[in-house]
Amino acid sequence: MNARMEQATRGRPPRAALCTGATLEADLRPENMKRRIAIIDDSRAKRAALAYVLRDSFDISAYGSGREALPDLLRCPPDLILLDIEMPDEDGFCVIRNIKAQPTLRDIPVIFITSVDDRHVEAEGLRLGAVDFISRNFVPETILARVNVHLELQAYRRSLEDAVREKTRMVEKLQDSIVITLSDLVECRDVATSGHARRTISYVEILCRELAARGMYADLLTPETIEVFMRAAPLHDIGKVGIDDAILNKPGRLNDLEFDAMRHHTLLGARAIQRAIDQMGAPTFLDVVKEMTLYHHERWDGMGYPFGLQGEEIPLCARIMAVADVYDALISERPYKPPLSQEQVVAIMAGERGRQFDPAIMDVFLSIHEKFAAVAAETER
Ligand SMILES: [Fe+2]
Structure with missing residues (x-):
């Protein structure tokens, strides 16, 4: 028997061959699939005894130590691990x-095999993530039944996770x-901004990914947050549905009164989103939509609206949105320009830079503005 790894599988190729693909196609056929169990025990006799009981129902890989097992487990994660304590x-x-520290292994059920009958040992093992304890003096039917129960539980948990995903x-x-x-x-009403909302998704994505790549705002710009920012972006002007058509589509510049009315779109939009938040219990997505809607016309120097927030008082999503919004407005035709x-x-x-826009975000924009141009050129404006 191989000193490093013992194959207790009867009539089947070695695990290494399974994993390297020599007989992969045949072995991956559902009717030929056997679930795989790794046994880690320093006693060769005990490994053999466990393997003997399980070999008809499972593919078995056996190892004399954790150190010996880990590279194989990582290469070919088993369905369940039987682990000696002593x-x-x-x-x-x-x-x-060590097993639970590996992302690809941490969900695999581990059953401890032990000759120690000690509540504290059992409690510690469960605390570390074991799912069960089996006495070294096992009865074959018992160990088979318990292994099967934990494999079924694992399969059920995975199917639930798949369903939730x-x-x-x-x-x-x-x-x-x-x-x-x-x-x-919104854009049906605002004839001048066709495609603007959708383009802001791309601009926001470009800025966020570049900021993240440079390690800027690293605590905020996780991949999940970037997704949320992108999905929220098209709603930043949702409050425009509450603005009078004559103002929204006025050919030419707005007078002061009209501009005051137009400013209201930030508050109208935020109020509508707040109602949804009140009903939904404030999921992250709607919080971001509200911040983008409410603050995307704030300025870094405090001269924006509706509140005159300054610098980092303005949420990051709104500072990013401001750059996306203004770029698209300037590069596009509007009734007044x-x-x-x-x-x-x-x-x-x-x-x-440093007046209307966050200087750090503006520096990033200035270094990658061609990517914005590519988005603008791709889409009809
Ligand atoms: Fe706006």
Whole structure:
């Protein structure tokens, strides 16, 4: 028997062959699949005894220590691990810690095999993540039954997780389609900004990913947060549904009164989102939508609206949105102005560094503004 790894599988190829693909296709057929169990025990006789009991029902890999097992476990994670507690060098507690520290292994059920009948040992093993204890003096039928129970529980847990993931995906898709529908409705009324809401998704993504790549706002800009910012972006002007058509689509510049009315779109939008938050219990997504809606016209220097917030008082999502929003407004045609060239837009926005815009975000924009231009060129404006 191989000193490093014993194959107790009867009539089947070695695990290494399974994993390297020599007989992979045949072995992956559902009718040929056997669940895999790793046995880690320093006693060769005890490994053999366990393997003997289990070999008809499972593929078995057996190891004399955790150190010996770990590389194989990582390469080919088993479905369940039987782990001896009393071993020289690394005991079972040490081995289970190493196993649970590996993301690909941490969900695999571990059953301790022990000759120690001690409540404290059992409590410690369970605390470290073991799912069960089996006495070294096991009865074959008992160990088979308990292994099967834990494999079934594991399969059930995985199917539940898959179902939750699928439901979450469906809810996110539904949320995205509602967001796009709502932003399209806003744009139906605001004839000058066709495609603006959708383009802001791309601009926000470009800025967020570049900021994250440079380690800026690292505590805030996680991959999950960036997704939320992107999904919230198209709703930033949702409050425009409450603005009079004559103002919204006025050809030419707004007078002071009209501009005051227009400013209200931030408050109207935030109020509508707040109602949804009150009903939904404030999930992260709606909080971000509200912040973007309410604060995207605030300025870094405190001269914006509706509250005149300053610097980092303005939520990061709104500071990012401000750059996306203004870029698209400048590069696009509006009733009161023709489209500006990329050079003109960049020059104007650079002049607002530290005034209208967060200087750190503006520096990033200035270094990657061609990516904004590519988005603007791709879409009809
Ligand atoms: Fe706006």
